[in-house]
Amino acid sequence: MTLLRVVDVHKKYGKTEVLRGVSFEVSQGQIVVIMGPSGAGKSTLLRTINYLVPPDSGEIFFKDEKINNDLNLLRRVRSRIGFVFQHFNLFSHMTAIENVMLGLVKVKKLSRDEAYQVAMNALEIVGLTEKVNSYPSQLSGGQKQRVAIARALAMKPDLILFDEPTSALDPTLVGEVHQVMKKLALNGHTMIVVTHEVSFAKSVASRILYMEDGIIIEDSDPDSFFSQPVSQSARNFIASVYS
Numbered sequence: 383m384t385l386l387r388v389v390d391v392h393k394k395y396g397k398t399e400v401l402r403g404v405s406f407e408v409s410q411g412q413i414v415v416i417m418g419p420s421g422a423g424k425s426t427l428l429r430t431i432n433y434l435v436p437p438d439s440g441e442i443f444f445k446d447e448k449i450n451n452d453l454n455l456l457r458r459v460r461s462r463i464g465f466v467f468q469h470f471n472l473f474s475h476m477t478a479i480e481n482v483m484l485g486l487v488k489v490k491k492l493s494r495d496e497a498y499q500v501a502m503n504a505l506e507i508v509g510l511t512e513k514v515n516s517y518p519s520q521l522s523g524g525q526k527q528r529v530a531i532a533r534a535l536a537m538k539p540d541l542i543l544f545d546e547p548t549s550a551l552d553p554t555l556v557g558e559v560h561q562v563m564k565k566l567a568l569n570g571h572t573m574i575v576v577t578h579e580v581s582f583a584k585s586v587a588s589r590i591l592y593m594e595d596g597i598i599i600e601d602s603d604p605d606s607f608f609s610q611p612v613s614q615s616a617r618n619f620i621a622s623v624y625s
């Protein structure tokens with residue numbers, strides 16, 4: 383089943399065309415990894431999907447429903463699409479479990495007791511039951527990112543978007559976050575992940591989309607992408623991430 387359809391999306395910042403006609407589809411259960419050089423438009427593309435950045439033109443269909451600026455529609459769609467940011471975006475004055483409970487209480491309108499149970503389950507999946515009462519300042523970067531993943535997961539989303547989830551982490555902490563993401567993939571979650579991490583892409587991705595200058599120039603399975611990239615740009619990119 384097609385979960386997401388992005389059709390000819392364009393976005394400009396001032397005179398700079400950041401997205402120049404991007405189209406792709408994501409089926410339920412797929413793990414789509416988006417790669418490409420810095421400035422290619424990857425993060426902007428991810429943000430257009432749930433209208434954090436509304437596109438200038440083009441169409442986005444989520445479960446066959448066309449997304450637009452209607453606030454009720456956006457609230458509903460955003461509650462079905464999780465977003466995991468590079469810099470975690472946790473509330474520093476709230477404990478791990480309070481961060482995870484927030485959307486459940488405010489958006490899903492669960493009681494605090496119900497929200498607590500759902501949040502505990504999500505924190506268990508990411509392996510943080512011992513840290514539920516810790517504040518973000520008491521957690522490592524990897525643990526913070528796992529709380530952020532639990533926060534997304536707790537909402538039982540149909541799709542989770544990850545924007546460079548490990549690029550702000552000390553290299554020793556990347557593995558624990560990737561392990562959690564692999565677990566989600568094995569559990570059947572549909573994910574779109576912007577990352578430079580080749581080992582993750584090779585072992586988890588169903589497809590790689592390679593972007594350059596605001597368009598997707600390759601869309602292939604990871605084996606073909608890494609062994610036989612078509613474009614010179616992708617060849618250079620792969621050489622740079624391997625070095």
Ligand code: ADP
Pocket residue numbers: 395400418419420421422423424425426427
């Ligand atoms: P990537 O994620 O591939 O590194 P981005 O989507 O972050 O690329 O950025 C693409 C281009 O858009 C860059 O040139 C960046 O400077 C520009 N850009 C991104 N966000 C904004 C913004 N809010 N305002 C102006 N320019 C932006």
